[in-house]
Amino acid sequence: LVELNETIVRVRYAETDQMGFVYYGNYTAWFDIGRIELLRQLGLNVNELERKDDCYFVVAESQCKYHRPARFDDLLCVRTRILEVRARTIGFAYEIMNEATGDVLATGYTLHVICNKQGSPRTIPSPYHQLFETPDTGHTSS
Amino acid sequence: LVELNETIVRVRYAETDQMGFVYYGNYTAWFDIGRIELLRQLGLNVNELERKDDCYFVVAESQCKYHRPARFDDLLCVRTRILEVRARTIGFAYEIMNEATGDVLATGYTLHVICNKQGSPRTIPSPYHQLFETPDTGHTSS
Amino acid sequence: LVELNETIVRVRYAETDQMGFVYYGNYTAWFDIGRIELLRQLGLNVNELERKDDCYFVVAESQCKYHRPARFDDLLCVRTRILEVRARTIGFAYEIMNEATGDVLATGYTLHVICNKQGSPRTIPSPYHQLFETPDTGHTSS
Amino acid sequence: LVELNETIVRVRYAETDQMGFVYYGNYTAWFDIGRIELLRQLGLNVNELERKDDCYFVVAESQCKYHRPARFDDLLCVRTRILEVRARTIGFAYEIMNEATGDVLATGYTLHVICNKQGSPRTIPSPYHQLFETPDTGHTSS
Numbered sequence: 115l116v117e118l119n120e121t122i123v124r125v126r127y128a129e130t131d132q133m134g135f136v137y138y139g140n141y142t143a144w145f146d147i148g149r150i151e152l153l154r155q156l157g158l159n160v161n162e163l164e165r166k167d168d169c170y171f172v173v174a175e176s177q178c179k180y181h182r183p184a185r186f187d188d189l190l191c192v193r194t195r196i197l198e199v200r201a202r203t204i205g206f207a208y209e210i211m212n213e214a215t216g217d218v219l220a221t222g223y224t225l226h227v228i229c230n231k232q233g234s235p236r237t238i239p240s241p242y243h244q245l246f247e248t249p250d251t252g253h254t255s256s
Numbered sequence: 257l258v259e260l261n262e263t264i265v266r267v268r269y270a271e272t273d274q275m276g277f278v279y280y281g282n283y284t285a286w287f288d289i290g291r292i293e294l295l296r297q298l299g300l301n302v303n304e305l306e307r308k309d310d311c312y313f314v315v316a317e318s319q320c321k322y323h324r325p326a327r328f329d330d331l332l333c334v335r336t337r338i339l340e341v342r343a344r345t346i347g348f349a350y351e352i353m354n355e356a357t358g359d360v361l362a363t364g365y366t367l368h369v370i371c372n373k374q375g376s377p378r379t380i381p382s383p384y385h386q387l388f389e390t391p392d393t394g395h396t397s398s
Numbered sequence: 399l400v401e402l403n404e405t406i407v408r409v410r411y412a413e414t415d416q417m418g419f420v421y422y423g424n425y426t427a428w429f430d431i432g433r434i435e436l437l438r439q440l441g442l443n444v445n446e447l448e449r450k451d452d453c454y455f456v457v458a459e460s461q462c463k464y465h466r467p468a469r470f471d472d473l474l475c476v477r478t479r480i481l482e483v484r485a486r487t488i489g490f491a492y493e494i495m496n497e498a499t500g501d502v503l504a505t506g507y508t509l510h511v512i513c514n515k516q517g518s519p520r521t522i523p524s525p526y527h528q529l530f531e532t533p534d535t536g537h538t539s540s
Numbered sequence: 541l542v543e544l545n546e547t548i549v550r551v552r553y554a555e556t557d558q559m560g561f562v563y564y565g566n567y568t569a570w571f572d573i574g575r576i577e578l579l580r581q582l583g584l585n586v587n588e589l590e591r592k593d594d595c596y597f598v599v600a601e602s603q604c605k606y607h608r609p610a611r612f613d614d615l616l617c618v619r620t621r622i623l624e625v626r627a628r629t630i631g632f633a634y635e636i637m638n639e640a641t642g643d644v645l646a647t648g649y650t651l652h653v654i655c656n657k658q659g660s661p662r663t664i665p666s667p668y669h670q671l672f673e674t675p676d677t678g679h680t681s682s
Contacts, residue, residue: 132306133312133314137284138284138315138318138366139281139282139283139284139285139318140281141281142279142280142281143281164274170275172275172322173280173322174321174322175319175320175321175322176280176281176319176320176322177317177318177319177320178317178318178319179316179317180314180315180316180317180318183375224280233325
């Protein structure tokens with residue numbers, strides 16, 4: 115199904131901290147990668163959305179549960195899906211899996227308000243409406 | 257009350273992204289500052305906890321709600337308090353306020369599992385037990 | 399002398415990596431703090447420069463030598479001075495010192511091209527000319 | 541030639557700053573990727589070097605020249621080669637190229653001291669000696 119994206123990332127040295135595994139605040143960069151690739155897969159380019167359509171996905175909420183540590187040089191699979199679409203908001207859910215072991219390392223979500231450059235909420239540009247008109251639209255699709 | 261810490265931080269240029277305000281994943285660094293200063297205020301030094309007491313506060317969950325943007329060079333007040341203490345876990349709640357306007361920019365929490373260097377859960381070292389023995393211990397103290 | 403700024407920063411947990419001390423790429427955030435505070439001391443606000451004067455200090459070169467490790471929770475003194483001012487460029491030199499021991503942990507510099515929002519080089523706005531008209535202007539003042 | 545590595549990375553949203561392109565301190569993460577992939581190509585795994593061989597590549601110096609901006613979502617080619625090998629140090633040179641246009645966006649280098657976990661300089665473990673015994677060994681191979 116097109117609504118799921120899987121992207122592989124490798125853990126960077128800079129992402130670790132002195133505990134010896136990935137610093138918890140760095141998972142959002144992987145969430146972003148998953149979300150941006152899922153949108154690309156749907157035909158949406160975030161750069162074009164921002165520059166041509168004056169449409170920004172401003173983060174209103176983020177959450178992450180950390181089940182097992184991610185370590186330097188690990189290959190991870192970022193699994194992203196759309197959680198919820200409303201008139202002016204869109205939510206995404208993420209799973210971070212160790213690609214070698216299949217272990218789920220973390221699960222999280224982000225909720226975004228669709229805004230213009232000035233930060234005022236707006237609806238998603240009309241050419242893209244149908245992309246999000248799934249049977250789940252308007253409902254939590256978890 | 258000693259269980260609340262307020263620390264001032266100034267937003268760094270590196271913390272912004274191309275939307276023109278602080279990248280949402282960078283708020284955790286402020287949470288850490290608030291938590292570490294609150295622990296210091298209670299007499300706990302995180303470096304000593306890790307090196308002398310083999311006691312690490314591993315993050316199990318984090319959450320943040322973003323109400324208003326934080327911008328480069330803003331002075332922020334990080335307000336931190338202990339949310340919950342259990343045998344092997346401790347939770348902290350945070351408010352990020354704009355120091356000039358008093359606006360609450362974000363609220364969040366982190367939940368930590370107390371572990372040894374190998375990542376096995378353990379209890380907090382006994383000299384520190386009484387620090388967390390508040391009337392609220394074992395209950396959500398929000 | 400007003401051309402030297404000293405600012406104290408405390409090392410953040412997020413700034414460490416799995417070697418157990420600060421990741422080398424994170425020193426630039428301290429350079430920025432030093433440079434921004436030095437400019438503020440001279441009467442220049444970077445936010446106003448960008449927004450009102452359409453004047454950006456785009457980094458053209460950066461360099462850092464790492465002499466001793468910086469560790470989590472260390473208090474550091476960032477010593478910043480202007481290295482060189484030319485028509486369209488300005489250079490800054492930095493020393494990162496351990497505030498407790500006085501050890502110099504790192505030395506570095508950044509060279510900036512003064513640009514407008516579109517990235518075209520420009521001169522510094524005229525109200526600020528005299529701020530940089532030191533005896534050393536146009537010469538390396540090391 | 542095995543001494544050159546080319547690795548493709550895509551610019552992350554978190555890597556930009558409010559100027560609208562990549563923050564200059566974030567290029568080191570790409571340098572690390574290039575260096576680690578070059579070492580892997582030579583048969584050296586950085587994780588194993590650290591854990592099994594007690595051998596760390598501590599950064600002693602880094603430098604970067606920024607020629608053109610890197611922007612969010614750009615595909616970049618990181619070109620890495622060994623610059624110099626000495627008894628206890630090793631230097632790497634990097635080029636960051638825009639994969640679409642071929643433009644060189646940045647050039648840089650890092651110099652590393654080979655250390656044990658305690659930070660004392662040491663020689664590279666003997667099984668790996670011959671990997672670096674190129675005609676250029678001991679000379680700057682730029």
